[in-house]
Amino acid sequence: MKLEIRFIDDAENIYQGEVVLEKLGTKSKVTVARKALAPARAPKIDFNAPxxxxxxxxxxxxxxxxxxxxxxxxxxxxxxxxxxxxxxxxxxxxxxxxxxxxxxxxxxxxxxxxxxxxxxxxxxxxxxxxxxxxxxxx
Missing domain, CATH: 1.10.10.10 (Winged helix-like DNA-binding domain superfamily/Winged helix DNA-binding domain)
Structure with missing residues (x-):
């Protein structure tokens, strides 16, 4: 199962990333796919749009x-x-x-x-x- 996380800090920077989750069993290991969170900006506002x-x-x-x-x-x-x-x-x-x-x-x-x-x-x-x-x- 994939989990997508989105975080917005006080400076309005947006960080997002994904984590892969696996069901735990008695003999299974937990593995987490680590992906660096890349800062992204909020979408620009276009005041000329309809x-x-x-x-x-x-x-x-x-x-x-x-x-x-x-x-x-x-x-x-x-x-x-x-x-x-x-x-x-x-x-x-x-x-x-x-x-x-x-x-x-x-x-x-x-x-x-x-x-x-x-x-x-x-x-x-x-x-x-x-x-x-x-x-x-x-």
Missing amino acids: MRFFMKTHARSLKGPEKFTLLLAYLAKGKTGNATVPVKSVEDAWSKMVGLMGGAYNRAYSNRAKDNGWADSPKKGVYVLLPRWSEILN
């Missing part, structure tokens, strides 16, 4: 506030701080992907994203992406 493909690729295991943040990042093309995104743009984009997003848009998602330091709303009707947004990809 929106549905982008969200399907990166949002599969995310929860509502994280999906909101990822969609905001897509609409802001990953630019943090100054790039404002209208609330209406987020709501419209979400409504085009309700099935893919796991349900209708809920404004509580933006509040939770703000609570986590991933997004902000400097004035009514707009959102900005904050530098910590990439935490959602870990």
